[in-house]
Amino acid sequence: MSSHPPGPPFWQLPGLLRKLAVDRLAMMRDAADLSDAVRVNMGPKKMYIFNRPDYAKHVLADNAANYHKGIGLVESRKVLGDGLLTSEGDLWKAQRRNVQPAFKPGRIAAQAGVVAEEAGRLLEQLRKGAGSGGTTVDVLHEVTGLTLGVLGRTLMDMSMDGHDGIAHAFEAVQDQAMFDMVTQGLVPTWVPFATQRNFRRARTELTVTVDALVADRSARMSDDDPAADAFSRMITAARKETDPALGRKRLQDELVTLLLAGHETTASTLGWTLLLLARNPHVRDLVREEARAVLAGGRLPEADDLHKLSYTMQVVQEAMRLYPPVWILPRIAQQADEVGGFPVPAKADVLVCPYTLHRHPDFWDDSERFDPSRFEPSQVASRPRYAYIPFGAGPRFCIGSNLGMMEAVFVTALLTRDLDMDVVAGHEGVAEPMMSLRMRGGLPMTIRPVD
């Protein structure tokens, strides 16, 4: 075996740990500048950061069985329990197999109608609010409501109206997960820090909301109901559990997980896309031109329009390159392994960081530049597949990628076709790396109908 990857010398460790607490993206950028493989040695704890497509492929796909979910995600178990994002082994396999049919491409096509309706509803609301003189709106808040609404209808056949508090609750959950990560889980939840207080409140709110959703949906189905939406599949599986309390707990975990994993990631994609379009008017004009041609006469999109909105799709892909909503993929090695020729001991923390991988100078020219042409088919074919992993890779690949992409493309096309959206000065979009890549302070934009 070869030698350890380079790492910061021990006297730089306090500065590095400070960055882990206050500026995690800077820490990842520093590591990427140092080397494609970095080892941070914190005594008994070892952390490895891998930043090359073939290293990512090894950890996430080729030897995925050796890598369980790691820091950040482990901490979020306080709320996500054993849902699909955090479960492992046979339980994960059974859960994935159970809900997978609800995400088949055929069903996603049928869900296009829901996505288009919700997008159309948001467009109308923004257009009315803007009148002819324009208005200022936190667009991130609006698209977060939209993505929750879409999840409610597509995964559960339920309306999320009246459950707006759930988005705030999820923010508090993420704050707590990051707090636990930085404090290594050494501070019990009852200690009265603001983060922990908010978390306890959020956990109660989530439990109450989820209980209400479960009761409402369960009442509308019978055991032999062949309904194929994700939630009904989960309810049927929970009813087969011999221990009813365990069945109920699993169902809660799975539902909270799907709602969390599915709404903020898609909202974040939309937020960053709309921000980048506001900053790049020439690209916005091209999106508008395409949307006017494909969705002519002010109509809503249909499933078939997705592949026709190919430039808009490239814009969304480029936004996810620069601002991957899931900016870090944390893992823990189960057994000793070797990545790119470097030894990795059992129990080591292993990080693959889409945020830095998507900026690697060997694969991306002038990587900070926003350039949707990078996703033209010929350019995509010339790059290693694992240089771009906004939906992860291997067996834990995002189950909702098709739904998330369709939402992002349809909403971007519709809003850009009919509205001029400009960022309010002073809100240029500072990335805040929580469990997902949030926008600090939201996204206030002035909105005017296009002439």
Ligand code: HEM
């Ligand atoms: C643009 C939007 C989205 C992005 C960028 C995204 C990204 C990701 C990524 C990177 C992972 C892998 C995490 C890891 O390996 O640790 C993941 C997993 C997951 N995502 Fe998404 N996601 C999006 C939308 C959605 C939607 C709409 C849903 C649900 C309806 C969803 C549900 C999930 C679930 C349940 C997992 C865990 C899958 C498993 O481990 O088997 N995601 N997502």
